[in-house]
Amino acid sequence: MTRYDLIVVGAGPGGYIAAERAGALGKKVLLIEKDHMGGVCTNKGCIPTKSLLNSAKHYLHAKESARFGVHAEGVSFDIREAHAWKTETIETLRSGISFLMKNNKVDVVAGTAQFIDPHHVKVGETEYEGDYLILAMGSSPVVPPIAGATLPHVLTSDGILEMKTLPKKLVIVGGGVIGIEFASFYSMVGVDVTVIEMMPEILPMMDAEFATLMRREMKGVSFNLGCKVIGITEKDVRFTTAKGDEKSVEADTVLLSIGRRANIAGIEPLHLETDRQGIVVDERMKTNIPTIYAIGDVNGRSQLAHSASRMAEVAVSNIFGTTHQRMRYQAVPWAVYGNPEAAGCGLTEQAAAAEGRKILTATTQMRANGRFLAEQGKRAGGLVKVIADAQTHAILGVHMLGTYSSEIIWGASALIEAELRIKDVKELIFPHPSVAELIRDTVFAIDHTL
Amino acid sequence: MTRYDLIVVGAGPGGYIAAERAGALGKKVLLIEKDHMGGVCTNKGCIPTKSLLNSAKHYLHAKESARFGVHAEGVSFDIREAHAWKTETIETLRSGISFLMKNNKVDVVAGTAQFIDPHHVKVGETEYEGDYLILAMGSSPVVPPIAGATLPHVLTSDGILEMKTLPKKLVIVGGGVIGIEFASFYSMVGVDVTVIEMMPEILPMMDAEFATLMRREMKGVSFNLGCKVIGITEKDVRFTTAKGDEKSVEADTVLLSIGRRANIAGIEPLHLETDRQGIVVDERMKTNIPTIYAIGDVNGRSQLAHSASRMAEVAVSNIFGTTHQRMRYQAVPWAVYGNPEAAGCGLTEQAAAAEGRKILTATTQMRANGRFLAEQGKRAGGLVKVIADAQTHAILGVHMLGTYSSEIIWGASALIEAELRIKDVKELIFPHPSVAELIRDTVFAIDHTL
Numbered sequence: 012m013t014r015y016d017l018i019v020v021g022a023g024p025g026g027y028i029a030a031e032r033a034g035a036l037g038k039k040v041l042l043i044e045k046d047h048m049g050g051v052c053t054n055k056g057c058i059p060t061k062s063l064l065n066s067a068k069h070y071l072h073a074k075e076s077a078r079f080g081v082h083a084e085g086v087s088f089d090i091r092e093a094h095a096w097k098t099e100t101i102e103t104l105r106s107g108i109s110f111l112m113k114n115n116k117v118d119v120v121a122g123t124a125q126f127i128d129p130h131h132v133k134v135g136e137t138e139y140e141g142d143y144l145i146l147a148m149g150s151s152p153v154v155p156p157i158a159g160a161t162l163p164h165v166l167t168s169d170g171i172l173e174m175k176t177l178p179k180k181l182v183i184v185g186g187g188v189i190g191i192e193f194a195s196f197y198s199m200v201g202v203d204v205t206v207i208e209m210m211p212e213i214l215p216m217m218d219a220e221f222a223t224l225m226r227r228e229m230k231g232v233s234f235n236l237g238c239k240v241i242g243i244t245e246k247d248v249r250f251t252t253a254k255g256d257e258k259s260v261e262a263d264t265v266l267l268s269i270g271r272r273a274n275i276a277g278i279e280p281l282h283l284e285t286d287r288q289g290i291v292v293d294e295r296m297k298t299n300i301p302t303i304y305a306i307g308d309v310n311g312r313s314q315l316a317h318s319a320s321r322m323a324e325v326a327v328s329n330i331f332g333t334t335h336q337r338m339r340y341q342a343v344p345w346a347v348y349g350n351p352e353a354a355g356c357g358l359t360e361q362a363a364a365a366e367g368r369k370i371l372t373a374t375t376q377m378r379a380n381g382r383f384l385a386e387q388g389k390r391a392g393g394l395v396k397v398i399a400d401a402q403t404h405a406i407l408g409v410h411m412l413g414t415y416s417s418e419i420i421w422g423a424s425a426l427i428e429a430e431l432r433i434k435d436v437k438e439l440i441f442p443h444p445s446v447a448e449l450i451r452d453t454v455f456a457i458d459h460t461l
Numbered sequence: 462m463t464r465y466d467l468i469v470v471g472a473g474p475g476g477y478i479a480a481e482r483a484g485a486l487g488k489k490v491l492l493i494e495k496d497h498m499g500g501v502c503t504n505k506g507c508i509p510t511k512s513l514l515n516s517a518k519h520y521l522h523a524k525e526s527a528r529f530g531v532h533a534e535g536v537s538f539d540i541r542e543a544h545a546w547k548t549e550t551i552e553t554l555r556s557g558i559s560f561l562m563k564n565n566k567v568d569v570v571a572g573t574a575q576f577i578d579p580h581h582v583k584v585g586e587t588e589y590e591g592d593y594l595i596l597a598m599g600s601s602p603v604v605p606p607i608a609g610a611t612l613p614h615v616l617t618s619d620g621i622l623e624m625k626t627l628p629k630k631l632v633i634v635g636g637g638v639i640g641i642e643f644a645s646f647y648s649m650v651g652v653d654v655t656v657i658e659m660m661p662e663i664l665p666m667m668d669a670e671f672a673t674l675m676r677r678e679m680k681g682v683s684f685n686l687g688c689k690v691i692g693i694t695e696k697d698v699r700f701t702t703a704k705g706d707e708k709s710v711e712a713d714t715v716l717l718s719i720g721r722r723a724n725i726a727g728i729e730p731l732h733l734e735t736d737r738q739g740i741v742v743d744e745r746m747k748t749n750i751p752t753i754y755a756i757g758d759v760n761g762r763s764q765l766a767h768s769a770s771r772m773a774e775v776a777v778s779n780i781f782g783t784t785h786q787r788m789r790y791q792a793v794p795w796a797v798y799g800n801p802e803a804a805g806c807g808l809t810e811q812a813a814a815a816e817g818r819k820i821l822t823a824t825t826q827m828r829a830n831g832r833f834l835a836e837q838g839k840r841a842g843g844l845v846k847v848i849a850d851a852q853t854h855a856i857l858g859v860h861m862l863g864t865y866s867s868e869i870i871w872g873a874s875a876l877i878e879a880e881l882r883i884k885d886v887k888e889l890i891f892p893h894p895s896v897a898e899l900i901r902d903t904v905f906a907i908d909h910t911l
Contacts, residue, residue: 024893035909053831057894062835066529072522073533079516080543083523083533093530100835107829317893324887324911332911336888344892354892379557381503385512385550415868421897422872424889429879437774438786439874442794442804443474443767444507447871459485461774461782 013118015041017330018132018141020124023050025307025319026147027108032327034115041139043132045123047101048108051149051308052316054101055169060192062097064348067199071350078388088200090177124148126280129300143302143330146278146290147319150271150308155184159243165265168193178202178264182248184240186213188347190268191225195349198231205233205260207240207250209269216345218359218410220374221394225412228351228392235260273309288312294337296326304330318343341407342427346417351393354420357408357427358398369401371433373456377413380452381444387414395449399457404432409450419447433458463568465491467780468582468591470574473500475757475769476597477558482777484565491589493582495573497551498558501599501758502766504551505619510642512547514798517649521800528838538650540627574598576730579750593752593780596728596740597769600721600758605634609693615715618643628652628714632698634690636663638797640718641675645799648681655683655710657690657700659719666795668809668860670824671844675862678801678842685710723759738762744787746776754780768793791857792877796867801843804870807858807877808848819851821883823906827863830902831894837864845899849907854882859900869897883908 019030022044030042047054066088074086112119122134132139152167154160166174168189181197183190186208198204206213213234214222226234237253247259273289284291284299288311296304304326307319321338328336344356363370377383377393387393393413399406409423426436433454441448469480472494480492497504516538524536562569572584582589602617604610616624618639631647633640636658648654656663663684664672676684687703697709723739734741734749738761746754754776757769771788778786794806813820827833827843837843843863849856859873876886883904891898 032909032911036911052893058831058835061832061894065836066526066531069522069526069529070531072519073526073531073536076516076519076523077542079519079546080539080541081516081520081523081536082539083536085535086523086531086533089530089532091530092527096529097835099838100831103834103839104831315893317890317898320893321890328911334884334911336911339888343890346892346895381508381550381554382511384553385508385547386515388549389553415865417892418865418868418895418897419871421869421889421891421895421900422875424891425872425875425879425881425886428889429875429881429885431875431879434784435879438789439871439878440767440771440793441871441874442796442867443502443765443770444511445796445868445871447868448767450871459482461482461486461778461784461786 012138012140014140015039015142017041017143017145018043018139019145019147020132021050021147021149021309022048022108022119023147023149023307023319024052024316025323026050026145027112028320029145029147029306029323029327030117031111031115032324033331034112034117036327036331038331040117041141042112042117042119043124043134044119044121048105053104053108055172057316058101058104059097059172060196061348062100063093063196064192066093066096067196068350071199090200091175094175126278129281129303143304145323145326146303146305146309147307147323148274148309150273150311150314152267153270153272154267155269157240157243160267162243162245164245164263165243165267167267171264171266174264180261181205181264181266182207182260182262183266183268184248185267185269186234187268187270188214188345190266191347191349193266193268194232195229198229199350204231205235205262207235207238207248209237209239211237214347214353217353217355218396219361221353221396221410221412224392224394225349225351225353229349271308271314273311275309295329295335296322296338297329313340313343315343315345339428342424344420344424346420348417351413352416353412354416355408355410356420356423359408359410360396360398363398363407370407371399371401371404371457373397373453375449375453375456377446377449380446380449383413383446385444395453397450397453397457399433404434405430406432406436413446415446419450422447423450462588462590464590465489465592467491467593467595468493468589469595469597470582471500471597471599471759472498472558472569473597473599473757473769474502474766475773476500476595477562478770479595479597479756479773479777480567481561481565482774483781484562484567486777486781488781490567491591492562492567492569493574493584494569494571498555499551503554503558505622507766508551508554509547509622510646511798512550513543513646514642516543516546517646518800521649540650541625544625576728579731579752593754595773595776596753596755596759597757597773598724598759600723600761600764602717603720603722604717605719607690607693610717612693612695614695614713615693615717617717621714621716624714630711631655631714631716632657632710632712633716633718634698635717635719636684637718637720638664638795640716641797641799643716643718644682645679648679649800654681655685657685657688657698659687659689661687664797664803667803667805668846669811671803671846671860671862674842674844675799675801675803679799721758721764723761725759745779745785746772746788747779763790763793765793765795789878792874794870794874796870798867801863802866803862804866805858805860806870806873807856809858809860810846810848813848813857820857821849821851821854821907823847823903825899825903825906827896827899830896830899833863833896835894845903847900847903847907849883854884855880856882856886863896865896869900872897873900
């Protein structure tokens with residue numbers, strides 16, 4: 012039986028990073044993956060959606076740039092070609108990850124891990140022994156117990172990414188990040204899209220004001236908020252409104268995007284503590300069994316690819332490293348890659364109010380910004396909000412809606428983690444013209460003194 | 462005679478920010494501008510070029526997106542419409558600045574300032590008195606003493622921005638930021654472009670490796686490096702090569718972009734010390750006359766719009782503020798908004814070598830990044846380099862070539878100013894997928910320990 016310092020189960024952005032980092036430290040590492048390298052993120056999530064959204068953005072640019080002096084005729088979108096480009100991207104990334112594993116001397120085994128006990132895992136007939144175990148099995152889309160939810164035209168994000176034709180009428184059940192990104196993509200390429208969301212607003216992690224503007228900017232999409240789906244047929248989706256009325260909307264394709272659930276089937280032999288989110292872990296990603304760590308969606312503490320990768324590093328640092336890091340959640344950025352883009356990091360105004368925390372805040376319009384105006388025009392909507400502690404003036408949150416948000420937001424993470432204050436951000440120099448400058452302008456809007 | 466707490470001369474990104482900040486502090490401020498609000502940046506520099514580059518980017522997207530599944534026929538570019546959009550952008554920004562001045566109770570006078578003495582300025586027949594003077598008159602393009610430099614088809618950036626037709630053969634003399642942005646724009650829209658640069662490489666502030674890749678990625682442009690222009694005729698531009706050979710290249714339009722010189726005509730009555738860069742200032746932007754400050758291109762210490770704005774705040778903080786700030790140059794970001802984009806902040810490897818400074822550094826390829834791959838493909842070139850102090854491990858420089866660089870780079874300013882070290886950046890969470898993540902990956906490439 013081959014013995015390893017570490018066995019990692021699942022090769023998504025949690026698992027492969029854990030394997031890479033431990034391998035780089037000279038440890039003998041086994042990585043087990045039942046499907047493709049890269050997990051949901053690379054194969055069925057972050058990457059394919061961004062590839063399709065990029066195609067849709069280029070389609071819009073070809074179709075709607077007359078104001079910029081660009082004219083084109085007969086602009087068409089070929090969903091099969093967009094999928095082919097997407098597939099090429101995915102395959103390149105997959106082989107990149109395989110190369111990374113090789114480079115860090117990680118053994119990779121294809122197959123389903125069968126847990127025997129905290130130190131033994133079987134794949135097929137072969138048993139492996141490990142001093143430590145990192146569980147990174149990810150999550151799967153939740154299919155709600157609604158009549159018609161298993162009809163063939165009712166898909167989750169996994170299924171819709173395989174669909175090589177465009178729907179005519181798409182209904183999306185669930186207005187979270189996944190639902191909104193697909194709504195953006197399909198509406199950009201001309202599909203009639205309806206979103207049905209049970210909560211009073213889409214994108215619950217987002218500042219409420221921003222979510223409202225986001226909906227308003229997604230002009231091709233109909234939103235039904237506070238509505239509960241009660242049944243799906245071959246032809247339509249039925250739902251009750253907030254007022255209790257029953258309504259229906261036609262659909263030839265339905266996307267269910269109401270959430271994802273931790274993949275914890277088969278972990279019973281490990282005797283791990285679990286809760287509604289998944290495997291219970293402490294701030295070092297350690298489970299109740301001291302040699303077992305759980306990272307990413309399987310612990311459900313922050314269902315984001317980059318959280319999973321960071322948790323991987325936290326786990327490896329505690330097992331093999333010198334730094335014994337802890338996971339910090341207060342500056343985890345998120346992004347919605349729709350049209351428009353949105354991103355945020357840190358505290359929202361609503362969360363501050365719920366905590367009774369005293370804050371200073373200001374919001375600015377993106378249309379006051381030179382680059383935004385030059386590229387989007389004065390009728391485009393966009394917002395930036397900054398939140399700071401009322402006493403210390405430390406930056407606690409940055410929220411953005413508008414172009415480039417997803418690439419700008421990382422710096423907010425740096426501001427928050429470095430505990431920079433209002434006066435420190437005022438002394439930072441931002442490049443002009445950039446949309447990013449709005450963060451600085453918003454900080455000055457909180458306090459203009461020098 | 463009206464008395465002011467502060468008279469600001471020049472309403473560019475230095476002057477109008479100085480007026481705004483001082484006005485916001487409740488000071489009585491006069492702003493004098495001889496041309497349009499916003500100065501060169503808004504009217505003849507940053508903004509119009511970014512507007513045109515955005516048009517060109519949309520043109521490329523319409524023309525070259527078949528790989529993404531986007532097809533269009535008869536794609537054409539109308540330079541007049543692109544200029545009209547540009548003009549609308551500029552006018553919106555100008556009125557935004559006027560509104561800002563009104564909002565901060567700044568008096569604005571149109572006309573040329575005539576300096577009488579350190580406390581008196583005339584505009585036309587009216588004389589104004591000021592306790593303090595902030596000089597922000599900017600700079601103008603240098604026209605070199607070359608035969609033919611004053612021919613009508615030989616333009617500076619001011620002139621070429623007024624040109625409402627596309628050249629057939631454009632020769633650009635000078636491969637700095639301005640030259641390269643125009644080269645990008647014109648080559649994207651199909652013009653035959655040649656750049657002639659006297660130095661051995663373009664973009665001297667850029668890491669040498671990046672500048673070389675930048676040239677390689679600008680496929681439609683011919684570069685002649687180490688070449689000196691000796692004469693311009695109606696038909697061509699003649700130059701000597703590094704080896705001393707004489708050559709010529711055809712041109713119906715020539716852009717001179719060899720540099721800009723401080724606008725210091727008429728300052729004699731102020732008895733200010735000047736040097737080759739412009740008006741001499743200390744780190745607080747103070748001149749040799751204690752009540753006169755000089756900011757932006759007129760002091761020539763950092764010819765960037767955002768440097769000018771920051772200098773404005775430094776000056777105002779020292780005159781009227783409580784913080785008495787100093788200008789710091791070590792984390793001033795810059796960006797080149799070409800195709801591809803490039804940006805940087807802080808120390809380059811070449812500068813570190815010149816100073817004999819011991820550094821740690823690593824470079825990563827953008828094509829290893831998920832978003833870059835999804836949007837640009839595996840054959841596109843892009844690089845990220847991070848430079849850290851060998852002893853303290855503090856981040857000293859970040860350099861980028863590739864899409865979104867201009868919007869990502871602000872965070873590098875935060876890293877450098879907050880004196881974050883390699884280990885701190887490793888603990889920051891970057892959103893996935895984003896091109897920005899490459900900064901983190903590059904930091905791990907310097908040191909992979911945990």
